[in-house]
Amino acid sequence: MDVEFAPEDAAFREEVRSFIEENYPKHLIGKDRGDLSKEDFLAWHRILHTKGWVAPSWPEEFGGTNWTVTQKYIFNEESARFGTIPPLPFGVGMLGPVIYTFGNQEQKDWVLPGILSGDTWWCQGYSEPGAGSDLASLKTKAVLEGDEYVVNGHKIWTTLAQHADWMFCLVRTTSGDKRQDGISFLLIDMNTPGMEVRPIITIDGGHEVNEVFLTDVRVPAKNLVGEQDKGWTIAKFLLGNERSGIAGVARSKKAIDRLRDIARGELEDGEPLLNTADFSKKIAELEIDLTALEYTELRTLASESRGKGPGPESSILKIKGTEIQQRITELTMEAVGNYASPWVPAAEAGDNYLTIGPDASHGVSQTYFNNRKTSIYGGSNEIQRNIIAKMVLGL
Amino acid sequence: MDLSYNSDDNAFRAEVKEFIAEAFTPDLQAEAARSKNGYISKQGHITWQKRLFEKGWAAPNWPAEHGGAGFTPTQKFIFTQEMDAAGAPHSIPFGLTMVAPVIMAFGSEEQKQRFLPDILATNVWWCQGYSEPGSGSDLASLQMKAEDKGDHYLCNGSKIWTSMAQHADWIFCLVRTAKTEKPQQGISFLLIEMNSPGVKVAPLVTLDGPAEGQQEINQVFFEDVKVPKENLIGEENKGWTYAKYLLEFERGNPYSAGLNRSLKKVKEMAAEIEANGDKLANDPDFARKATDLERQIMVMEATELRIFAEISAGQNIGPGSSSLLKTRGTEIQQDVSELAVEAIGQYGFPFVEDTLASTNEPDVGMDGAPMVVPGYFNKRKTTIYAGSNEIQRNIIAKAVLGL
Amino acid sequence: MDFSFTEEQTLLRNMVQSFVQDNYDFDTRMKIIRSEEGMSREIWQQFAELGLLAAPFSEELGGLDGGPIETMVIMEELARGLVVEPYMPTVVLCGGILNRHASKEQQETHLPSLIAGESIWALAYSEPQGRFNLADIVTSAKADGAGFVLNGTKAVVQGGPWADKLIVSARVSGGQRDQDGVSLFIVDKSAAGVSTQDYPTVDGGRACEVTLENVAVGADALIGEAGKGFAILDEAIDYGIGALSAEAVGHMKQLNDATVEYCKTRKQFGVAIGSFQVLQHRMVDMFMEYEQSVSMTYMVNMKLTESEAERKKAASGAKVQIGKSGRFVGQQAVQLHGGMGMTEELNVGHYFKRLTMIDTQFGNVDHHLKRFAAA
Structure with a gap:
């Protein structure tokens, strides 16, 4: 057991830190996901791509960095400390690993470069109105006609589909006894006739998710990844990857720093809120929980670096990580007191709104509202607890 | 809407207070203060119960014709509140509130004559034989057998979690008299004398570490115990109905008065304990926790008042009400006992086995410390017994939310 | 009773x-x-x-x-x-x-x-630096002849954009957080020197910041005795809490009913999700929070006319309860509705947002727990 970083790791950290500081686009500093245009999303992605750092988790042969587990950890930590906008997760985090693991050579050749460069924006077509936690009950149907699939159905909660060029999609190709059988993994061009994206506005007023309607969408058969009817294996593989990055320890640390700054500026009876017994205790409790999570993640990481894949324990990271994120956003909202009340619509955030209350208070309620999604998506926290009950405790 | 009591009720409250001032004598107070598990000595309980009997208040729940106190619902509420506020011993429920109503409703005239007067006067001590090692929340799965042998039943099996069985003269038991498809159907309600040959009581030592003979719960073994048929209540194989009948009287107990008393004790301790050069009671964290508990108890009281106002108005209380009181009441109880553990800090370590035994030695650390941690350990039972809080939530889910 | x-x-x-x-x-x-x-x-x-x-x-x-x-x-x-x-x-x-x-x-x-x-009226009582302390007032009211001249800024005045009249708390004497020296004034929103910055609030309402610059009011604008306005304001907020508790109870009832209904009809894994015990118990906890809030709402509204100490204790006790219960019920209603609970389209998210802000309105859990202890 050793929690110290080696000297070469310290040097690496220095390299990462200065690269970010020197190259991160100035106009993006401090910007939140809610305020970003499509180009904003991609700007840092493209810089990382040029540097060769856009997909550290990929094997080197496909464009990865060949970093050690520790280096990857450091890179994530430094990125979060600075508050960079992460590379688009749908391609780098989700689809990329699927393609280099299950795709054929031709698919590798045309999908992976677009993901790395950011030239192709992917979105995820998994959930359906009737298939949320119970993903296997999905109904979007694909029928093979000649060398094309004809797809009909309805996807929901499709994040940033409004920007997407392509969608990877779970479809039903056969109705079998076991619902998990008969699902296939298809790549669909968003420009195909019959694809329609409709926005869903969430309670924070943001447009992050969408519904996607598919009506007689014709998809070339070569866009099938893996075997027909065997898509469930791929879907599960992808969900496992999705969970592993979700603890968000470094980003939560940064959020706690920001919370502390806010609480230093807020006054209660003339005293900084940060110095009051109640508030300082709540922050301390958060930090302790976060430290425990950090060490849980490090333990997981250590076993990964010994070659073990992320097990069902990664559900712990999802549950605790999202619960902590939610508590931070809640406490941040609490910190600004009455100024949690004004609503600052992202699109209209002009000078007029920026003068209400302290700068720090802007959008904190919306962030809190928005973060309620985290315990719902990516397999709700109830489902994660079911996974632990079944896979870890053997219940 | 109106929160005030009428003058009759106020007069009654004064009478209860006056009775407590006289009857809850210093010797009994001392015993109550030194209990780890809420029980005092057998003699202490009997003394207290007899004083209530002389006052005519031994059985607040009984109808007047059998010698009950004849309280109105509001009086019953006030009576319990005042008893709890004073920290008076609880009456032992097994005879007075558990077996007696069953005898009144389903027993023969002879059984009523034979058992009720002694229960009222606490001349006999009863215990309850329901749970078995294999049947906890699922009571109907019980196995203890009673075979028909002409003029008697031959009983074999065992009962568990039997509170104060070591003091008991009688036990009322649910036993299996027939194997049926529905497990509820072959159960009978039987009264068994504890000194019958073949009855054996084995203590179960709980986490609070009771002294010998002061254990709260036991396992009772029955080996070829002969029970006269005249001890059967009602009809054979109908025992489940009788056991369920009791539940209809379950209207929830008020918790707030007792909780306030427990919290007050914790605060008094905290006012004595040094922490960072000040008293612990002034520590903002501790004060916050104590205040929040005080507030939760106030909420409890508001809910109790609502529910008991409905009862007084002759309304049926909603099916979830007693479950709500039980769940929240016991959870707050546990939180209060936990705060006491936090308060006394390292003086929670010393262990005293027999806290009821009088001694001239002062308690190590501070007065009352030896009961604190055992009290906390013991209170863990409250969310398990009398229908675990999980079962209570099931009841609410089904009966109130229709899930 | x-x-x-x-x-x-x-x-x-x-x-x-x-x-x-x-x-x-x-x-x-x-x-x-x-x-x-x-x-x-x-x-x-x-x-x-x-x-x-x-x-x-x-x-x-x-x-x-x-x-x-x-x-x-x-x-x-x-x-x-x-x-x-x-x-x-x-x-x-x-x-x-x-x-x-x-x-x-x-x-x-x-x-x-x-x-x-x-x-339409609005109560301009809070200030940017004041957080939840009603006496933390720097807005000044200087005697001027028979009347007063007001200067200062009032924060997050709920309903302010619609108001014709304001009741403004201002200081006639004393230090920044003294309870003594606070007065309440009736101010015409159209009076010279009153300017506002209007904005929507996150829970669907409207509020504004009010700036008072040499606003002259007559003697008839002063409510009660000069410098003795704090008790009036403090009491008014307690009455507000009584009403706010009822509002919260109404929201919780809606959310609990909607959640139970949704869980009975929403099917996953071939069954209604309401058949899962873990969700049942969550809804039971929501129900218990609701019932406890109802109790406190009745209690505070019956005690508003009692002694000042009893009133304060009841109001702060109720405010903590609805703050906590409202957060819990709101969060869990969204959680159990899944993604749908996150959408602007469904009413659930709107009740949730309002319940969230109810905890902040008139002072949050921490504030009222301290007030409860002091009462």
Whole structure:
């Protein structure tokens, strides 16, 4: 057991830190996901791509960095400390690993470069109105006609589909006894006739998710990844990857720093809120929980670096990580007191709104509202607890 | 809407207070203060119960014709509140509130004559034989057998979690008299004398570490115990109905008065304990926790008042009400006992086995410390017994939310 | 001891309930909050016609002689429709202050138009630096002849954009956080020197920042005795908490009913998700939070007219309860509705947002726990 970083790791950290500081686009500093245009999303992605750092988790042969587990950890930590906008997760985090693991050579050749460069924006077509936690009950149907699939159905909660060029999609190709059988993994061009994206506005007023309607969408058969009817294996593989990055320890640390700054500026009876017994205790409790999570993640990481894949324990990271994120956003909202009340619509955030209350208070309620999604998506926290009950405790 | 009591009720409250001032004598107070598990000595309980009997208040729940106190619902509420506020011993429920109503409703005239007067006067001590090692929340799965042998039943099996069985003269038991498809159907309600040959009581030592003979719960073994048929209540194989009948009287107990008393004790301790050069009671964290508990108890009281106002108005209380009181009441109880553990800090370590035994030695650390941690350990039972809080939530889910 | 409602109170409840059902469905509400003004003057006029604006005032002033229980009933039912019209600031807060503490003359001047729905009021009591401390006031009121001149900034004035009149807390003497020296003034929003910055709030309402620059008011603007306004304000906020508790209870009831209903019909893994025990127990906990909040809401509204200490204890106790319960019920209602609970389209998220902000309104859990301990 050793929690110290080696000297070469310290040097690496220095390299990462200065690269970010020197190259991160100035106009993006401090910007939140809610305020970003499509180009904003991609700007840092493209810089990382040029540097060769856009997909550290990929094997080197496909464009990865060949970093050690520790280096990857450091890179994530430094990125979060600075508050960079992460590379688009749908391609780098989700689809990329699927393609280099299950795709054929031709698919590798045309999908992976677009993901790395950011030239192709992917979105995820998994959930359906009737298939949320119970993903296997999905109904979007694909029928093979000649060398094309004809797809009909309805996807929901499709994040940033409004920007997407392509969608990877779970479809039903056969109705079998076991619902998990008969699902296939298809790549669909968003420009195909019959694809329609409709926005869903969430309670924070943001447009992050969408519904996607598919009506007689014709998809070339070569866009099938893996075997027909065997898509469930791929879907599960992808969900496992999705969970592993979700603890968000470094980003939560940064959020706690920001919370502390806010609480230093807020006054209660003339005293900084940060110095009051109640508030300082709540922050301390958060930090302790976060430290425990950090060490849980490090333990997981250590076993990964010994070659073990992320097990069902990664559900712990999802549950605790999202619960902590939610508590931070809640406490941040609490910190600004009455100024949690004004609503600052992202699109209209002009000078007029920026003068209400302290700068720090802007959008904190919306962030809190928005973060309620985290315990719902990516397999709700109830489902994660079911996974632990079944896979870890053997219940 | 109106929160005030009428003058009759106020007069009654004064009478209860006056009775407590006289009857809850210093010797009994001392015993109550030194209990780890809420029980005092057998003699202490009997003394207290007899004083209530002389006052005519031994059985607040009984109808007047059998010698009950004849309280109105509001009086019953006030009576319990005042008893709890004073920290008076609880009456032992097994005879007075558990077996007696069953005898009144389903027993023969002879059984009523034979058992009720002694229960009222606490001349006999009863215990309850329901749970078995294999049947906890699922009571109907019980196995203890009673075979028909002409003029008697031959009983074999065992009962568990039997509170104060070591003091008991009688036990009322649910036993299996027939194997049926529905497990509820072959159960009978039987009264068994504890000194019958073949009855054996084995203590179960709980986490609070009771002294010998002061254990709260036991396992009772029955080996070829002969029970006269005249001890059967009602009809054979109908025992489940009788056991369920009791539940209809379950209207929830008020918790707030007792909780306030427990919290007050914790605060008094905290006012004595040094922490960072000040008293612990002034520590903002501790004060916050104590205040929040005080507030939760106030909420409890508001809910109790609502529910008991409905009862007084002759309304049926909603099916979830007693479950709500039980769940929240016991959870707050546990939180209060936990705060006491936090308060006394390292003086929670010393262990005293027999806290009821009088001694001239002062308690190590501070007065009352030896009961604190055992009290906390013991209170863990409250969310398990009398229908675990999980079962209570099931009841609410089904009966109130229709899930 | 009696927790039952009188026949009149039940009739009042039924009337408000059917008004909300018939005139304030979710779509209507969304249209109203998205409109330029953010409230409906038409609905407000209907409130006046139904007598809702007259409810708490004495009969001689044209009121219906109701008390806190009537206000509670009205607020609970308005809450079920998430009504945004300014009943709280106009009737409960400002109307309450005028009713209990204004001079006969002031009452006769102001109440008839308030009751008729012709003037909307807002209470400008908080300040940017003051957080939840009602006495943390730097806005000054300097005596000037018979009147006063006001200078300062008031923060997050709920309903302010719609208001014709404000009741403003300002300091005539004493240090920044002294309770002594606080006064309440009636200020015309159109008076010279009053400027506002209006904005929507995250829970569907409207509020504003109010700047007072050498605003001159006459002697008839002062409510009660000069420098003795804190007790009036403190009491008004407790009355506000009584009404706010009822509002929260109305929201929780809606959310609990909707959640149970949703879980009975939403199927996953081939069964209704309401059959999962873990979700059942969550809904039971939501139910218990609701019931405890109802208890405290009754209690605080019965104790508003008791002694000051009892009133404060009850109000702060209730505020903590609805703050905690409202957060819990709101969060879990969203969670159990899954993604749908996150959408602007479904009403669940809107109740959740309002319940979230109810914890902040009039001071949050931490603030009121301390006030409870001190009371």
